[in-house]
Amino acid sequence: MEIISNVHLVDNTTSHCYLLVDKELTLIDTGFPCYINKILRYITNELDRKPSELKTIILTHSDIDHSGNARRLKKITGASIAIHETDAEVITRRTARMFPTSRIGFLLKFFNKRMTPPFEVDYRLREGDVLSGLTVIHIPGHTPGSIALHDITRKILFTGDTLSYRDGYVKGPSKRYSMDIQQAFQSIQKYSTLDFTIMLAGHGDPLLVDASLKVKQYLKQKH
Numbered sequence: 735m736e737i738i739s740n741v742h743l744v745d746n747t748t749s750h751c752y753l754l755v756d757k758e759l760t761l762i763d764t765g766f767p768c769y770i771n772k773i774l775r776y777i778t779n780e781l782d783r784k785p786s787e788l789k790t791i792i793l794t795h796s797d798i799d800h801s802g803n804a805r806r807l808k809k810i811t812g813a814s815i816a817i818h819e820t821d822a823e824v825i826t827r828r829t830a831r832m833f834p835t836s837r838i839g840f841l842l843k844f845f846n847k848r849m850t851p852p853f854e855v856d857y858r859l860r861e862g863d864v865l866s867g868l869t870v871i872h873i874p875g876h877t878p879g880s881i882a883l884h885d886i887t888r889k890i891l892f893t894g895d896t897l898s899y900r901d902g903y904v905k906g907p908s909k910r911y912s913m914d915i916q917q918a919f920q921s922i923q924k925y926s927t928l929d930f931t932i933m934l935a936g937h938g939d940p941l942l943v944d945a946s947l948k949v950k951q952y953l954k955q956k957h
């Protein structure tokens with residue numbers, strides 16, 4: 735589904751994947767491991783482009799429902815994979831992956847062990863890096879290397895799992911899914927200084943009007 739011009743949502747992949755269409759294609763997040771064909775079919779059937787035109791995959795964080803198809807997509811398309819340097823250590827298994835202490839955390843651990851072999855990444859991102867026209871903002875808490883991506887020109891903020899919008903409300907980080915809930919709440923304060931009209935999260939609904947205003951109101955309320 736095209737959300738706004740040249741920004742497409744590939745849905746029903748557990749978490750949302752966003753395809754940015756330009757001369758080259760950029761994919762933000764890759765969904766749960768079983769949904770790779772949905773992404774490839776979207777590129778060929780909906781965009782009428784070749785999988786080899788996917789040049790960059792940016793992962794907002796290391797969770798399996800976001801990183802699940804990155805390794806195989808890279809193999810098929812030749813795209814480079816980018817992720818924050820802290821979560822890169824987890825993806826490549828140089829650092830043991832942490833999980834939330836909730837029951838969900840236990841499930842994530844179970845799936846993760848069985849479904850995601852380690853893989854190398856091409857770009858280790860840091861705060862302020864720019865890739866595919868998107869500025870990296872480090873928002874640790876949900877995972878240590880969670881990032882948001884800010885398209886300053888088009889005023890879009892991709893928030894991954896740090897903040898979402900559902901049923902008409904901005905929703906903050908959830909304790910069940912966050913590795914460090916206090917840090918997650920601290921980190922999202924950064925959003926109060928950003929200018930964006932549209933917010934696109936890893937789950938929930940697209941927020942297409944007055945997004946930074948609504949996020950500011952939410953942050954004020956939580957403060």
Ligand SMILES: [Zn+2]
Pocket residue numbers: 795797800876895911
């Ligand atoms: Zn997540």
